Amino acid sequence: MSDGHWQLEGTGAELYERYLVPAITAKWAEDLLDRAQPREGEAVLDIACGTGIVARLAAGRMGRGKVIGLDLNSGMLAVARSVPTEGVPINWMGGSALDLPFTSDSFDVVLCQLGLQFFPDQTRALDEMRRVLKRSGRAGLSVYSEIERTPGANAFVLALDAVLGRDASRIKRGEHRFTAAAQLETLLRAAGFNAVDVQTVEQTIVFPSVLDYVQFRLLATPMASLLKDRTASERQEIILSVASKTTALSTSAMLEGGTFTFPQQAYVAATLGG
């Protein structure tokens, strides 16, 4: 980081770990672990672990036990392996949430932070989670709520559509496809989770500026595909235009001090023993 602004040299996975994890997913990870409470001596699985924040924080809370982080994306796992860990050693594994490479009743705790919304078959993924979890085990999951409940993301998708056309925000909107806590609860109960508690939770997210946020989204995430056929100057023009419209669609509270600050909402589920 230079002058507090984000430098975008590196792979998408490296930039995810350097910027998005401290700004966003580390906050959600602490909250998820407070609910799921991994304990000394337990076996913990973090599904869709990305660059590993949930697994790492879980390992740090446990003096003894076993932690596995699993993800489909080898680039994310390469970064996960490169970050130092404290506490229990972590086994990083490639694999799909839809076909978990574990025998039934293997884990005391199964976690999946901000991953379920991306899975092509959520029912199958939850069945798999239930299968590998011991009957007495606990699950912790989170998904973003509807995009209107996260005003910074909402201003961004409206701005993006205004600049690039109606379908431009499809990838970002896809992250927010859950529209009610009850939707997650129903899926969990259908998969055989009984004691299910789903809470609507908010975190305050701070980016160094609107421009940092927009540049990151459009250059360092899967949304980069939107600009891949543009020249460098066209890309710059689009980024400045989306940033300017995002600013216009934001409230003064969101822009205070030159930062881009807003509440981010998610549904967070904790299940207890079957």
Ligand SMILES: C[S@@+](CC[C@H](N)C(=O)[O-])C[C@H]1O[C@@H](n2cnc3c(N)ncnc32)[C@H](O)[C@@H]1O
């Ligand atoms: C938004 S990231 C969340 C990563 C991490 N849990 C965190 O909180 O930082 C979503 C992750 O889901 C992974 N993913 C998507 N589909 C998957 C699947 N079918 N099986 C396993 N991982 C998957 C992606 O590779 C990505 O790392």
